[in-house]
Amino acid sequence: MQERIVIVGGGAGGLELATMLGRKLGRKKKAKVTLIDRNSTHLWKPLLHEVASGALDSRLAELDYRGQSAREGFQFLVGTLESVNKEEKSIQLAAIKDEQNHEVLAPRSIKYDRLILAIGSVTADFGTPGVADHCYFLDSLRQADEFHEHLLNEFLRVNQSIEDGQKTKLSLAIVGGGATGVELAAELIHSVSLLSIYGLSYLDQKHFEVRLVEAGKRLLPALPERLSKSVEKKLKSLGVEVILNNPVTEVKENTLVLSEGENIESNLMVWAAGVRAPDIVKEWGLKVRKNNQIEVNEYLQSVSDQSIYAIGDCAGCRIDDERWVPPRAQSAHQMADCLYQNIVREYRGKPAKLFQYKDRGSLVSLSRFSAVGNLMQSKSLSMSLEGTLARWAYASLYRMHQRALHGWWKMLLLLMVDKLNHVVKPRLKLH
Incomplete structure (x- = not known):
């Protein structure tokens, strides 16, 4: 019987992991890989500020989950995670309703052998009134x-x-x-x-x-x-x-x-003052931090249940006794890659490797005006970037995400399409 690998959350980490597992295990019928997300399309979260300002038309950057699943060998289900039953190894998805509050899909129960939570984060208001x-x-x-x-x-x-x-x-x-x-x-x-x-x-x-x-x-x-x-x-x-x-x-x-x-x-x-995992996480019977992150061990397994994993912003993973892995896109990418490698190693009868976070630095874009950042070479060596070079490095982060999802050739084609859109489309979205 195929192992049922269920991934909840189609953000940077969840979608990359589903894509890699679909290619390696799903296509070969070694496992049934299922990705669940409340939305039908994916947009890389660091681009949201560009959508908000009108600098980016989201329709030009969205990826359709069903199209990706058909190409890469995994199953996609639209739905919102409501509860986790650790004893029965199942999750409950809430009913889906249309704008008139008519039920489109009834509540569903999904069985899993391995559950991977990649539900991301929400902004923390720190209890500030209003x-x-x-x-x-x-x-x-x-x-x-x-x-x-x-x-x-x-x-x-x-x-x-x-x-x-x-x-x-x-x-x-x-x-x-x-x-x-x-x-x-x-x-x-x-x-x-x-x-x-x-x-x-x-x-x-x-x-x-x-x-x-x-x-x-x-x-x-x-x-x-x-x-x-x-x-x-x-x-x-x-x-x-x-x-x-x-x-x-x-x-x-x-x-x-x-x-x-x-x-x-x-x-x-x-x-935009801070991040935390969604409050509903506290209802699932898993050990969480004060910011609702699910505490995981060095293999990214929940410390409460070894069949449940967490990656990305919702995962509380220690670097050492004082520090935790920061909620960044690079963290989600590294966690997805580590968990993918370990699952494949398990299928090959090899032991899993410990997750080790590597700080690659931080880059910040100031729109078309400038960019700044630092690239970490080691714990004691980093390189600061500003201006054009930093802008190129910042843009490369999104391209690397596209490469993980589509491969090099499709990523280059998407780059060309984006350049053409920049020429033929308005520079500001005003509708």
Whole structure:
């Protein structure tokens, strides 16, 4: 009987793992590999800030799960994980309903021999009052599209107000000075600089203000302090107001309440201040950390059940007694690769290898203006990058994800298609 390998979550780690296992085991009927995700298409999560700002049309970058499964030898099921039954080795998927609340698919139970959880993360609000009611999040394509729609409406409203002679500005606040917050701030500045090309000639950078609020002492704590200062300087030169060491204590309608200083009034507010695994994880009877991450051992198995694994942002994996593997795309990729190798080794009768996280450094894009980062060569040696070279390195991260999913030749074809789209498509998505 074929082993039933069920992967829940089609993000960077989950989809890459399903693809590799499908090619190696699924096509040869050695195992039944099933990928489950609540959505029908995949978009690389680090691109969501570009979708939100209009710099990227998500339809040009989405990958269809069913098409990928048909090509690569795994099965795809659409569904939302509701519960895990460790004793019966089964998971329960919630019912799927349409926009009129009509049931499309009834609740389903899926049996597994090996369950791999790759459900990603959501933004952490740290219990701050009002965040859920008044702020936008960028955890999913749906949320990015929702923000983009409201951003376009604000573009139109403010542009018309200025044309009518009113003295007004479009104000936007971003909470969180990590990669998402910094990259979104730069992309928004770039988007506004393009508006005049598409008929919105009154709303320019003089009438647009972006405030980036960070509770810590500096932006981008994952980067060396020199690069962090360089990013702060560049953002300020673009017109972004950077507010450091000033946590948000409450969010009201169109207002951020800060622990020190004046409150910030804003037309749109985005919360990008931290990550945690979804709250529902706590209901599955697995040992979790305070941020809901599933604690795993050195083989990425849950410490509560050796038939259950976790990879990516939802996995709590120790580096040493004090440090944990950070929730980054590179972590998900490394975990997926390690788990794939170990499953294949098990089929060949070989022992599994320990997962060892290797920090490859961090790269941050400042839209078309610049990029910065550091590439880790070893624990004691790293190389700092800025400008064009850093932008190339940043772009290569997405291409490596595409290579993992499609192989080298298809990745190169997709690169050519993207270049053509850049020529024939508008530079800003305004619909």
